[in-house]
Amino acid sequence: MTAPPHEGGPTGTGSALPDTQQGMRRRNLARVMHAVNQEGPLSRAAVASHIGLTRAAVSTLVEDLVRWGLVEELGPERPGRVGRPGSALAVSGRGPSGIGAEIGVDHLAVCAVDLRGTVRARAVRHGSNRGRAPGAVTGELATLVRQVVAEAERDGLWAAGLAVAVPGLVARDGRTVVRAPNLDWHDTDLGALLPGDLPPTVGNEANFGALAELWLGAGTPRDFLHVSAEIGIGAAVVVDGRVLSGTRGFAGELGHVPVRPDGPACPCGGRGCLEQYAGEEAVLRAAGIGRDADAVGLLSERAEKGDESVRAALHDAGTALGIALTGAVNLLDPEAVVLGGALAGLAPWLLPSLEAELRGRTAGPACPVRVSGLGPQGPLLGAAHAVVRAVLDDPASVAARRS
Template sequence: MAVVPPNSQQEMRRRNLSRVLYAVAGAGPVSRASIAGRIGLTRASVSTLVEELLRAGFLVELGPGRSGGVGRPGNALALTGLGPCGLGAEIGVDHLTVCAVDLGGRVRARIGDETPNGEAGPDSVLRRLSSLVDRVTTEAGAAGLRPAGLAVAVPGLVTRSSANVVRAPNLGWYDTDLGARLGGPGASLPLTVENEANFAALAELWLAGEGSARRDFIHVSAEVGIGAGVVIDGELLRGTRGFAGELGHVPVQPDGPRCACGGSGCLEQYAGEAALLRAAGIAVRGAGGRTAALARLRARASDGDEAALRALRRAGRALGIALAGAANLLDPRAVLLGGALTGLAPWLLPALEGELRQRTTTPGNVPEVAVSAVGSDAPSLGAAHSVVRTVLNDPLPYAVAH
């Protein structure tokens, strides 16, 4: 006779509570009957689960809504705008961002700091990040929210299932444990640290909308460096140690210029922001810094400036060479450009797509190339939503005490 695991009933209940929450999250205000139809449980079972989630403070009733079938409309259910929320942060080379996202996916607080971080050192940067987390936590608390965790996106290699940044060369960080350095409210919260490109890719997967069929794609994001988040069959590819996706350090010209990683001819040396601006003859200086310099690059390209166009063509070709290798290895449906690449896409895409067509092994199945639907906040949003999904996956530990 088969042995039944002792916690099988509790596990099934936990899973079904999670399924109800995800059904409400995916459908917006929805009735009990519609939830039952979506997740394949009886209406009686769904009603029991819904009542438990209402008592625990995860759902609210909004009044009569469509039932999805015949008969009287049932009360529409929505995720609460109070209670647990996710805190997401991004540490960029020249900015910090912290946001709070509620269970319904709404950004309820956001603070940014445009101070350069490259030469400040980890202790100084993390003190400023802790201050921002404190301010966002206070603002979220005033709106009736309490953080369930903090997730931080960083531009570097992060050991899998740890808070240790092994290497972030554009920050000058090596073997930096964020858990040991974060103070304030962040120190008392469950902490997740992940590469910024991975969180950006997860934001694309989770937030691009119900109509998006993309579950196999490479999301490329660029600031000073270039990273890629790889999603295969709806799952993030992290690699054995958590280091997958270092597209910026794929060599596209083995005898090319030296890179901060120690290699030569890396993609970053041709398509990273610093390389692009340098090749176009644009200096980063004065008010606005890098953002203003990129705006000048776009303006010059729009005006037909040959140096700007030549730099962008070179970057597009380098991206295409690196991505063709990744496409041949991974066979994604799409390549999505994020970060600074979004604003430069009109000039990058012709050369990039040309290299993909020439170099991919199946010419009739070249990956679609498109601009990210989420935008520049993708890393911090992906981080915050990762915390929200932790709550939705197992809600009862975060229930309101009665």
């Protein structure tokens, strides 16, 4: 990857290209890639119209992109039209792919996404990672990465980069997990533990989930607060299409906002944190249910059947979420709150009490709450698409690495 995963937007991920003739050419290559990706299939003339360059200039750029295997020609744009039809261009379904990986508390997952955004290979390993040595976990993850890369290569793709989503604080170096309480990891350099041809870019899972929502969600605004959950609860603040990272890259730790300062101890060292009331394990505990491989499915099934203990636990979790979110909404004034991850599957029973807290506690008009259609796949897809976006943002550098 050529850009950090905490940045994003419709015109790129923030890569700073030099203001030289070569830098201008690289920017124009990126503009062509984004136009074809967002609006394609398009003819050269249509691309030129979209980005404000001459057709001759666009044709020269397209020739390079086709030669590098990033763009392909599909044939006449509109058969039967008056005059000579232009050749329709589309981003390639073969060539570079983004490899996304996720280290969860109870699973590992890897996928390959092509430039068109299609998942072409996937591998998952279920099992607890809590308290395991980072080397053991990353060893298993590396095996899954190799498996997915090999499957993608058999389908005509090659890996352009690897991004890894983790449930913890990640330093701005994009490789060091400073603290992941639910894994019991501290100052862990994943870049050193995942050697090979694909040096990883590591990011917080909630940030990647927010980027997936921004890029893949239907009608997602450019200013929103994304909240997701697995064992813990994470959040990401998206402002004008970019994830707000904070001075050290630690912004968005909603799960460790205290909702009851005298509450139970949390693995982070605090007391009464949101995770102790609305995290997956807390809800299961409150409902009197043991840990299950499909906790969300079990809770949803029992809630649908009218299990009062489950519904009460989800009501209380929604209340705690609403209290924590009120502070963030009052402070940031987002256009919407988006519930993702495990929370999306439990939204019917969380939303009534959550929205009641927001209505009663926010200073301004009520902030709308939306439910993500990506669910628990958000962080993994966000990681893979972050690599794809880096290819779109600077195709010349990708071609240079490949040559």
